[in-house]
Amino acid sequence: MSIESREGLISAQRNERTADKLATGARPTLVKILAVIGLLFLVAPILGILSRVQWLDLWSQLTDPAVRDALVLSAWTSSATTVIAVVVGVPLALMLARGHGRPAGLVRAFVVLPLVLPPVISGVALLALLGRNGLIGAGINTWFGFTIPFTQVAVVIAQLFVALPFLVITVEGALRTRGRHLEQAARTLGASESRIIWSVTIPAVRTAIIAGAALCWARALGEFGATVTFAGSFPGVTQTLPIEVYYSLVTQPDRAIAISVLMIAICVVVLVSLRRSWSGRFLRDA
Secondary structure, eight states: OOHHHHHHHHHHHHHHHHHHHHHHOOOOHHHHHHHHHHHHHHHHHHHHHHHTOOGGGHHHHHTSHHHHHHHHHHHHHHHHHHHHHHHHHHHHHHHHHHOOHHHHHHHHHHHHHHHHSOHHHHHHHHHHHHSTTSTTHHHHHHHHOOOOTTSHHHHHHHHHHHHHHHHHHHHHHHHHHSOOHHHHHHHHTTOOHHHHIIIIIHHHTHHHHHHHHHHHHHHHHTOOHHHHHHTOOOTTTTOOHHHHHHHHHHHOHHHHHHHHHHHHHHHHHHHHHHHHIIIIIHHHHO
């Protein structure tokens, strides 16, 4: 590259940075201060946990049989929850993205409700529905002699209730913002609606589905309130990692800190892996 070309490239990059600064505008000092305070409020608790970690004993704490059982339970229930969420959540997102008017708004309100509902209330609601004397649980107990609460099935149901909205909202947002010209072209060519969904719509938002599934999995992994209310806390049966943290805080705080660090690390890995989806491919799909 010649000197003139290199200087031209540097000048173009400088002009681009200047244009970006002019487009975003200067931030007032007060805004910067408040932003730093907000960031510190989010980061400081994580630093507090890291400052309490017994790094030399971390591995032994995490390989304790009770922690290992809770980790295995959390991993498989969260994975099962995510699979079910994809199977039922993607069709729900398709219906919401194509729906209009008050009925669609009402359905969307129920989808979002678990996000703002206290998790313990979610557990109580599940007990009222599926408990031994619940609206549906009483019939299950009478006809099949099986009770859902305080089983691993209850763990999956509790996680699904609180985590499903993350996948539905993510996929619906991608479906609403992307164009429908490909679907219209396929429809013009005579493709059936089922063929269009499987061959055009879903591949076009696959990145959003992956991102929503990852968020769903992470939320299911960290679920506590609904799980402990609906599924209880039985070691090796329904005691997930968050429940293990809660009970370890009293008797073994070092173990609680170690598990907390593990879960923070897992969530950070999930979020970092999704960063490219949020900043690049997800926007292109939209």
